[in-house]
Amino acid sequence: MALTPSSVAYLRQEDAPRLPPPASMTGLQGWLRQNLFPSIGSSLVTILFGALALWVLSSIFDFAFLRAVWSGADRQACLGENSGACWPMVAAKMGQWVYGFYPIDQRWRVNVCFVAGAALLAPMLIPSAPYKNWNVALLFLAFPLVTLVLLTGGNFNFDLATYALVISLMLLAAVIVPLAAFGLEEGIACNKAGLGLAGAAVGLWFASFLTGPLQTTIGGTSNSLISILTGLLLLGSGALSIGTAVRRAPRGGFVAAAGWAVGLAGILLAMLLLDFDFGLLPVETPQWGGLTVTLVVSITGIVVSLPVGIVLALGRRSRMPIVRMLSVIYIEIIRGVPLITVLFMSSVMLPLFLPPGTSFDKLLRALIGVAMFSSAYMAEVVRGGLQSIPKGQYEGAMAVGLSFWQMMNKIVLPQALKVSIPNIVGNFISLFKDTTLLLIIGLFDLLGILQASLRDSAWATASSAPTGYLTVALMYWVFCFGMSRYSIYTERRLHTGHKR
Amino acid sequence: MKSKVLAWVMGAAVGAFAVGAAQAGTLDDVKKKGFVQCGVSQGLAGFSLPDAQNNWTGLDVDFCRAVAAAIFNDPTKVKFSPLSAKERFTALQSGEVDLLSRNSTWTMSRDTSLGLKWAGVTYYDGQGFMVRKSMNITSAKQLDGATVCTNTGTTTELNLADYFKANNMKYQVVAIEDANQVRQAYDEGRCDIFTTDQSGLYAERLALKNPSDHIILPEIISKEPLGPVVRQGDDGWFNVVKWTYFALLTAEELGITQANVDEMTKSTNPEMQRVLGVKNADGSAAGFGTGIGLNEEWIVQIVKGVGNYGEIFERNVGTNTPLKIARGKNALWKDGGLQYAPPIR
Structure with a gap:
């Protein structure tokens, strides 16, 4: 029995026609079926939560738009039996929520700071934008100075003693120059005289606490003898240190000395800028408030905490026992107390320990407290990142002869920080929101000023509080969400094969 | 209990500093720096609250202005420090503020152990x-x-x-x-x-x-006397604050208002003349203002600046404000209230 192919009717000669996937698996229907209604259980959950979401959203929508009051001059407008969000209150109070009690005709100064900050930050955040070095210099050196002058009005009126103190400290710091240039041992060996004079100056300065100031009269003005002696000693020490460094110029001493000179010039320039009278109306920090204070405190905290945190983390992992111990003590003490306690210490206890009459700015105290606090947390986040770097990376770096700082800068920190990005940004976000605690020490951050507004009998209605909280929550959310999205973008950009 | 212990500890810690601060003479310091630093609440309707134009308003705030008016003849020469309930007394003890006018209840423990002094009761609450x-x-x-x-x-x-x-x-x-x-x-x-x-x-x-x-309801079931507070040990400053408060009451009692104060100085009523520091025919004055380190016309300055107690009350919390608080216990003693000022003589 022979079968010819042609007679096998059931053998298919051509491909079956390609049918489109069943309608239930494509398009909207398919997506719904796959994601929302794959099984009976899931369908029930979908319906339940869908209804819940719909209910919540519709009631918010109803409150914020449908029943809302859009115009009015005072609380009478929002008093209606069934009225929803009281938007005219937000319109009337928004200026205060953003600027606090900043004089109304001076608000442009805050605006200039906002705009300049945004204009400098935006190209900083875009990796492909050019002139990064200039951008960094403007953002981290020029911008804070300009902001300080604009917000406070400048004209700090430093007295001569302050200038003398700063110059003395810089002269004292000059002894580091040879150390930085030639390493610890050679630096000490070649600059014994300079170090000796610096030590004598510091000793004399401490002694002046015990003896009290010795007065002498030079050129008709009364001066403290000890201050003058200390100054002369420091001048000698500084000159010797710099001289030593420059004399051995070929070995990097010149660069270190130049660095010191630029630092001194920069600090003096900054002081002169702050001292200069630009004719701006002085605005004291108790008049700041709202979003301005929230941003000032959180941005300062963020900018200070990252570098300080990195240094503390490296210190904690250092092999030098004293450095390690100091870092551990700092981190554990600060982490061991709540932020509220730190703020209370700075605002309530500190003034008691200072001599009566000397009170320094409350906002500044809070800024220092917040920066110290967030640095300790940042240190632990960075340390987590450092620990995730395998030992081989360190050994490899050492094997090619990199110094400690080269190893850290080029090999370890880039990897460690990349790993820690989610935690670092998490810290930034929680710091941003922790600024609300300033309320407790009598500073009006965004939430604090909202609460003050809600007490205003001109706008007290049943719907004022929900409207205000909704608005302010939205403002917080915009900032936090922005930070969160940027961190995700950075993570994706830097992900170089470790992603799981 | 806890807060009591804390209060004692704080009181003890502050003692030395309070003594140190006392020597300074707050009135002279205030005159030298040119303004009164006044601690107020962070926001309490009718008592101290910044309005939309950033001006502080309220009964406590107006009392600060009255003190400034008494000293400088200018109710605007005052700077406000909004203080939270927890830090208010420390701020006063440490000299951060000269005067605390922040709806603070006068109690024995606060009066005796914190190194503070209440200068009067500007509002009887309960x-x-x-x-x-x-x-x-x-x-x-x-x-x-x-x-x-x-x-x-x-x-x-x-x-x-x-x-x-x-x-x-x-x-x-x-x-x-x-x-x-x-x-x-x-x-x-x-x-x-x-x-x-x-x-x-x-x-x-x-x-x-x-x-x-x-x-x-009209009943009040507890005593909450609220008033301005100063540091203990500076009696000169205490007198200025205390008598500014009494001056506000006396002005109301005598019917001296912001509107008619100039007219009143022409009055021939001896008590009125005494209170307003009008000079006698021989050019001598009663000397009440200069006695506490102020001008002869200190009460004129106060009333011109902020009005009398009744005016302050009505403007900030009275029946024509949204709060609609009746005078009640805060009426003058002659109207059945508790507000009573010793005679100025």
Whole structure:
């Protein structure tokens, strides 16, 4: 029995026609079926939560738009039996929520700071934008100075003693120059005289606490003898240190000395800028408030905490026992107390320990407290990142002869920080929101000023509080969400094969 | 208990500094720097609150202005430090503020152990009750069997228990932590009565759905005398603040107002002349203002700057403001209230 192919009717000669996937698996229907209604259980959950979401959203929508009051001059407008969000209150109070009690005709100064900050930050955040070095210099050196002058009005009126103190400290710091240039041992060996004079100056300065100031009269003005002696000693020490460094110029001493000179010039320039009278109306920090204070405190905290945190983390992992111990003590003490306690210490206890009459700015105290606090947390986040770097990376770096700082800068920190990005940004976000605690020490951050507004009998209605909280929550959310999205973008950009 | 221990510790810690600060002479310091640094509340309707133009308004705030007017003849020469309840006394002790005018209750422990001195009572407050008009209740004595909304863990709760027990009445308490939620619970009808400090009740009433449906009962069941505070040990400054307060009362008593003060200086009434520092025919003056380190016309300056006590009260919390607080206990003694000033002579 022979079968010819042609007679096998059931053998298919051509491909079956390609049918489109069943309608239930494509398009909207398919997506719904796959994601929302794959099984009976899931369908029930979908319906339940869908209804819940719909209910919540519709009631918010109803409150914020449908029943809302859009115009009015005072609380009478929002008093209606069934009225929803009281938007005219937000319109009337928004200026205060953003600027606090900043004089109304001076608000442009805050605006200039906002705009300049945004204009400098935006190209900083875009990796492909050019002139990064200039951008960094403007953002981290020029911008804070300009902001300080604009917000406070400048004209700090430093007295001569302050200038003398700063110059003395810089002269004292000059002894580091040879150390930085030639390493610890050679630096000490070649600059014994300079170090000796610096030590004598510091000793004399401490002694002046015990003896009290010795007065002498030079050129008709009364001066403290000890201050003058200390100054002369420091001048000698500084000159010797710099001289030593420059004399051995070929070995990097010149660069270190130049660095010191630029630092001194920069600090003096900054002081002169702050001292200069630009004719701006002085605005004291108790008049700041709202979003301005929230941003000032959180941005300062963020900018200070990252570098300080990195240094503390490296210190904690250092092999030098004293450095390690100091870092551990700092981190554990600060982490061991709540932020509220730190703020209370700075605002309530500190003034008691200072001599009566000397009170320094409350906002500044809070800024220092917040920066110290967030640095300790940042240190632990960075340390987590450092620990995730395998030992081989360190050994490899050492094997090619990199110094400690080269190893850290080029090999370890880039990897460690990349790993820690989610935690670092998490810290930034929680710091941003922790600024609300300033309320407790009598500073009006965004939430604090909202609460003050809600007490205003001109706008007290049943719907004022929900409207205000909704608005302010939205403002917080915009900032936090922005930070969160940027961190995700950075993570994706830097992900170089470790992603799981 | 805890707060008491804290108060003692703080008091002890502060003692030395308070003595040190006392030597300085606050009045001279204030005159030298050119303004009064005044501690106020962070926001309390009718007492101290920044309005939309960033001006501080309220009864406590106006008292600060009165002191500034007495010293500088200019009620604007004052700077306000908003202080939280927890830091207010430290701020005063450490010299951060010259004067604390921040609805602070005068109690024995604060007066004796914190190194502070109350210069008077600018507002007699006390715990009160708010009920719905529809309940047809006119007195707190009719509250037997009621459900009461209040804050947890405050003296309010204890005062409430005392009051109901003393009057042999039963009650049920709904105690909630957050003040906003207490108000909401009352508004939703979870309880018949809302109790807290009476001035607070007037402010809370504004935030109810239908403020006009509720009344505040006349009874006050606790004493909350609120007034300006200064550091102990600086009697000169204490006198200035204390007599600024008495001057406000005296001005009201004599009918001297912001509007008619200039006219009043022409009065021939000897008491009026004495109070307003009008010079006698021989050019000598009574010397009350100069006696405390101020001008002869100090009361004229105060009244011109901020008005008398009654005007301050009506402007900030009185019946024509949203708060609608009646004078009640804060009326002058001759009108049946508690506000009483010793004679100026």
